[in-house]
Amino acid sequence: MNIEIANRLVQLRKKNGFSQEELAARLGISRQAVSKWERAESSPDTDNLILLARLYHISLDDLLKTDDPVESAQNTAQSEAPNWASTVPPSGPVDNVQPGTSEFSxxxxxxxxxxxxxxxxxxxxxxxxxxxxxxxxxxxxxxxxxxxxxxxxxxxxxxxxxxxxxxxxxxxxxxxxxxxxxxxxxxxxxxxxxxxxxxxxxxxxxxxxxxxxxxxxxxx
CATH class of the missing domain: 1.20.120 (Four Helix Bundle (Hemerythrin (Met), subunit A))
Structure with a gap:
């Protein structure tokens, strides 16, 4: 994974208010795995890319886009909801958002x-x-x-x-x-x-x- 995508993953995580530990818990992986992504030492697999897109409420294309600045989490959720819904399949693995609290920040x-x-x-x-x-x-x-x-x-x-x-x-x-x-x-x-x-x-x-x-x- 190139350094531009790694930097974008860092920006998206921070914009959405997650620490590496919190993001790892949501994805069901280790904090070290998240750290390696953000240092461009390894790349998320397809399942984790889908989970990241769902968690950030953006499309897969926007998740990997490196030429545009990262918007705030609220603006991204509002502007990218249609693309996210059409890009990420409705079935399959879901992120570990706590039941009943998904509407909270x-x-x-x-x-x-x-x-x-x-x-x-x-x-x-x-x-x-x-x-x-x-x-x-x-x-x-x-x-x-x-x-x-x-x-x-x-x-x-x-x-x-x-x-x-x-x-x-x-x-x-x-x-x-x-x-x-x-x-x-x-x-x-x-x-x-x-x-x-x-x-x-x-x-x-x-x-x-x-x-x-x-x-x-x-x-x-």
Missing amino acids: PALQNFIAAALLLAALLLQLLFIVIPPLNSLAESFFSPATALIYLILGCCFHLWHPGWLVFFMIPAFYAGITGAYPILVTILFLLLGFYRDKWHPAWILFTTIPIFYKLADYLHF
Whole structure:
């Protein structure tokens, strides 16, 4: 694939508000595959080209056009809808747009997904920090976590990164103090997956020794 098409794929992705991780999740491929496309090291196959055209609401011709600037996502969707409908076949594989949220912008979809996952994590956290709940949930926390994961996946298509809820199992049994590094790891991954802020989110890990220093000082 030539560098002009690779640059266009980058422009289209950014105009539609996707990170490489988010686009890869929609297409069911790895982030590394998207990165290779955008560095012109490999080319999308026919199925992925069709999925990209559907996701961006443009025709295949416009997807691969390199002589025109990329329009905004809204203008592209309005101006290219007839061509897209006639170019991309109505049957076959579809992209991973969440049911019931296709009318929302990608940013709003990400916000809803993040809010649902955070709500699940906060629910689990309550069972860690509240002693009566901790004692009550000791026998069923692990199967309840699996149930939460299935609900996130089956009802909201949050198989990824819904698997983060499983990090709360070792956090539950480690107790409040022992759970801190696990909670920091979860927050780091959330910022990376949803905001593509791997840097500077790694700075969160520097708070771990500070936390334990304070824990020793306060004797908890």
